[in-house]
Amino acid sequence: MVGLFSLLHMGGPLTDDRGALIQQVKEANDIVDVVGGYVALRPAGPTFKGLCPFHDDHRPSFDVDPRRQRYRCWSCQKHGDVITFVQEQERVDFREALELLARRAGITLEKRAQSPQDRSRALMLEIVRWAAEQYHRCLLDLPSAEAARHYLGQRRLTGETVRRFGLGYAPAAGDWLVQRAGPAGVSLDSLEKVGLVALRQEGTGYYDRFRDRIIFPIRNTRDQAVGFGGRILPSSPFADRAPKYYNSCDTPLFAKSEQLYGLDQARSAATEAGYLAVVEGYTDVLMAHQLGVCQVVATMGTALNSRHVQQLRRFVPRVVLVFDADAGGSTGVDRALQIFVSHNLDLAVATLPEGLDPCDLLAAQGPEPFRAALANAIDALEFKLQQVLAADTNQGVEGRRRAVDAVLGVIALAPDLAGPENAIKQQLMLSRIAQRLALKEETVWARLKELREEVRARERRHAETQTGKAAESAAVTRSAPAAAEERELLEVLLAEPALVPVAAAELATEQIRHPGLRELLAGLYDLQAAGEAPTLDLLRVRMDNPRLAAKALDLQDLGRNNTDRPGWLRRILAEFRRKHQVEPRQQELKNQLQAASDHETALELLRQLQTPN
Numbered sequence: 001m002v003g004l005f006s007l008l009h010m011g012g013p014l015t016d017d018r019g020a021l022i023q024q025v026k027e028a029n030d031i032v033d034v035v036g037g038y039v040a041l042r043p044a045g046p047t048f049k050g051l052c053p054f055h056d057d058h059r060p061s062f063d064v065d066p067r068r069q070r071y072r073c074w075s076c077q078k079h080g081d082v083i084t085f086v087q088e089q090e091r092v093d094f095r096e097a098l099e100l101l102a103r104r105a106g107i108t109l110e111k112r113a114q115s116p117q118d119r120s121r122a123l124m125l126e127i128v129r130w131a132a133e134q135y136h137r138c139l140l141d142l143p144s145a146e147a148a149r150h151y152l153g154q155r156r157l158t159g160e161t162v163r164r165f166g167l168g169y170a171p172a173a174g175d176w177l178v179q180r181a182g183p184a185g186v187s188l189d190s191l192e193k194v195g196l197v198a199l200r201q202e203g204t205g206y207y208d209r210f211r212d213r214i215i216f217p218i219r220n221t222r223d224q225a226v227g228f229g230g231r232i233l234p235s236s237p238f239a240d241r242a243p244k245y246y247n248s249c250d251t252p253l254f255a256k257s258e259q260l261y262g263l264d265q266a267r268s269a270a271t272e273a274g275y276l277a278v279v280e281g282y283t284d285v286l287m288a289h290q291l292g293v294c295q296v297v298a299t300m301g302t303a304l305n306s307r308h309v310q311q312l313r314r315f316v317p318r319v320v321l322v323f324d325a326d327a328g329g330s331t332g333v334d335r336a337l338q339i340f341v342s343h344n345l346d347l348a349v350a351t352l353p354e355g356l357d358p359c360d361l362l363a364a365q366g367p368e369p370f371r372a373a374l375a376n377a378i379d380a381l382e383f384k385l386q387q388v389l390a391a392d393t394n395q396g397v398e399g400r401r402r403a404v405d406a407v408l409g410v411i412a413l414a415p416d417l418a419g420p421e422n423a424i425k426q427q428l429m430l431s432r433i434a435q436r437l438a439l440k441e442e443t444v445w446a447r448l449k450e451l452r453e454e455v456r457a458r459e460r461r462h463a464e465t466q467t468g469k470a471a472e473s474a475a476v477t478r479s480a481p482a483a484a485e486e487r488e489l490l491e492v493l494l495a496e497p498a499l500v501p502v503a504a505a506e507l508a509t510e511q512i513r514h515p516g517l518r519e520l521l522a523g524l525y526d527l528q529a530a531g532e533a534p535t536l537d538l539l540r541v542r543m544d545n546p547r548l549a550a551k552a553l554d555l556q557d558l559g560r561n562n563t564d565r566p567g568w569l570r571r572i573l574a575e576f577r578r579k580h581q582v583e584p585r586q587q588e589l590k591n592q593l594q595a596a597s598d599h600e601t602a603l604e605l606l607r608q609l610q611t612p613n
């Protein structure tokens with residue numbers, strides 16, 4: 001079979017082959033199977049329901065329709081077909097989503113020869129996979145990795161753990177990986193792109209970024225290595241001047257602030273346990289898994305944040321944050337409390353005895369004390385309450401006032417969630433605070449309101465200084481809904497590509513004011529001009545915006561409902577001609593807008609411009 005990539009990249013009239021190939025990939029990947037690989041789905045009548053992977057979902061809002069091969073979230077409104085789902089979920093472009101799905105369905109693909117234009121993430125994944133394999137082989141086999149093997153042995157990590165997590169070693173030479181790239185056909189340019197090598201300052205070639213380090217490949221939930229963490233060997237000559245830990249830089253595959261180490265290995269244990277425990281270090285994760293406590297992941301040197309929570313929520317409703325006894329300082333606890341308040345997540349805090357980190361505790365005492373700490377985790381609010389109560393020995397009025405402000409001050413900073421469930425959660429929290437601090441509930445509510453108003457006033461002052469007139473106008477323009485005839489034009493053309501030349505003969509893309517619709521129309525015109533079929537499938541090959549693609553799919557569905565599409569298009573074009581008559585008035589308004597000197601006038605003109613005639 002002809003390679004998918006070469007087909008996608010070929011110009012000229014191979015339209016049918018390319019379109020057919022995309023169709024083949026779609027048909028081979030049933031949307032219920034694909035989505036079901038990420039989200040637990042339950043049949044509900046003719047469709048399937050599950051927790052939405054794209055927002056912090058607490059009731060199954062996510063609907064997958066096998067007949068239409070579409071998904072939709074009734075809460076955050078994300079929707080589309082199997083390809084947009086993979087695009088959004090894996091954050092890849094159309095081409096790579098297609099490639100992933102093709103591979104999943106066992107459709108054989110020919111790899112493209114490397115070219116300078118080749119910047120696709122599929123290639124980056126391949127490069128990272130190759131590098132991970134090199135480091136891993138090195139750790140297992142090479143004499144130069146003796147010190148690294150010794151170090152891991154000292155940390156009591158077994159060969160099985162090393163293999164399961166694909167640990168590696170980057171030799172000290174400084175050009176070890178660079179030397180291996182050439183013979184393997186890996187370009188240094190692409191290695192630089194994934195953050196593994198860098199150009200020497202003198203410009204005389206490349207050097208390895210990871211030297212004399214234990215390598216921890218970081219994998220996404222599809223078990224693909226996307227980046228690396230490296231720990232310098234304590235015996236290394238660089239140990240005193242290089243950072244102890246070093247991560248590969250952020251790339252399109254890897255964002256340090258969002259990544260969770262070990263999630264690929266922790267998923268099934270987490271489902272069983274009903275929660276995931278979050279620790280801080282790679283070796284904490286490794287040792288926990290080695291001793292059979294597998295529901296453990298780590299953040300990458302950053303505190304738990306909303307992006308982490310969104311990922312974790314896909315798998316479990318509860319997260320246990322593990323603090324070393326001395327690290328349970330106020331910053332960590334306050335952040336945990338804010339996340340607890342602002343997410344539909346059961347967030348608990350576990351502390352370890354004797355100031356040990358999880359790895360030391362596990363290595364010294366086995367899994368039981370660690371398991372007990374996880375089992376005895378208490379929710380973030382309770383943790384904060386115990387902390388302030390312990391800190392304030394003065395139980396008098398002043399002490400209680402300080403205590404309540406310490407707790408409410410943190411809550412006031414968290415974004416306020418809407419919805420009945422959150423109202424209940426808040427009610428429960430505030431009654432608990434009142435009870436524990438021996439205050440009236442009304443007093444606590446009133447104080448929270450005051451503190452929130454203070455926070456909002458601060459934010460308003462900040463926002464006022466930030467937003468200029470231009471930003472506001474831009475926001476107004478963006479949020480303007482599309483005119484009906486613009487929307488219908490795309491509905492009819494996406495449903496019936498044969499009509500694109502009819503529209504192109506009469507209507508210029510500039511006549512479409514809505515930016516998204518204009519982009520779609522321009523794309524269809526471009527395909528037509530290039531002698532290809534102006535279909536949505538082919539258009540999506542060029543599009544990098546899954547939201548717009550999902551929108552286009554909707555428009556196409558709507559268009560397909562109308563059977564007399566040529567007649568419909570004639571009416572739409574007539575409407576454009578009619579509107580064109582009033583265009584001079586619009587132009588006049590636009591000129592005035594450009595000349596407008598004050599904000600009020602500009603906003604009024606914008607409003608007039610956007611009012612349908």
Ligand SMILES: [Zn+2]
Pocket residue numbers: 052053054055057061073074075076077078
């Ligand atoms: Zn959603």
